[in-house]
Amino acid sequence: MPDQTIADRVKELISHEMALDPNLVAPEANLEMDLGLDDIDLVELIMAVEEELGVPISDADADNIKTVADLIKFVEDHGTGQGDLVTA
Numbered sequence: 404m405p406d407q408t409i410a411d412r413v414k415e416l417i418s419h420e421m422a423l424d425p426n427l428v429a430p431e432a433n434l435e436m437d438l439g440l441d442d443i444d445l446v447e448l449i450m451a452v453e454e455e456l457g458v459p460i461s462d463a464d465a466d467n468i469k470t471v472a473d474l475i476k477f478v479e480d481h482g483t484g485q486g487d488l489v490t491a
Contacts, residue, residue, distance in 0.1 A: 409482065412456065413475045420451045430472040438471075448474075458482055 407415070410430070417434075418425040421444060427437070434440045440448065449465050452458055458478050460468070468474050 409479050410475045413452070413478055414471060416451060416455055417448060417471060417474070420448055428471055430470065430475065432471045433469055434471065434474075435469075452478065456482070 414425065414428045414430075417423065417438070418428045421438065421440060423438060432438055434445060434448070445465070449460050449468075452474065453460060456478055458481050460477065460481075464477065468477055
């Protein structure tokens with residue numbers, strides 16, 4: 404959806420890909436501790452972000468993404484303009 408913000412799109416992607424209640428996917432939520440993602444889930448999520456949003460994420464960068472807000476900020480800072488990203 405072209406009118407979604409990056410934050411909305413990232414939260415929707417996390418909720419959909421990880422089969423989570425969208426209300427749980429708050430910016431302050433820790434991906435592992437609060438949302439219960441394990442190492443495999445995290446890899447799958449990173450791959451989904453790369454595929455769906457066109458934002459490549461290195462292993463080193465992925466290691467630094469701990470919260471939903473971290474992932475949103477990374478996508479905002481490194482977006483390539485591909486996919487359905489809107490910055491407003």
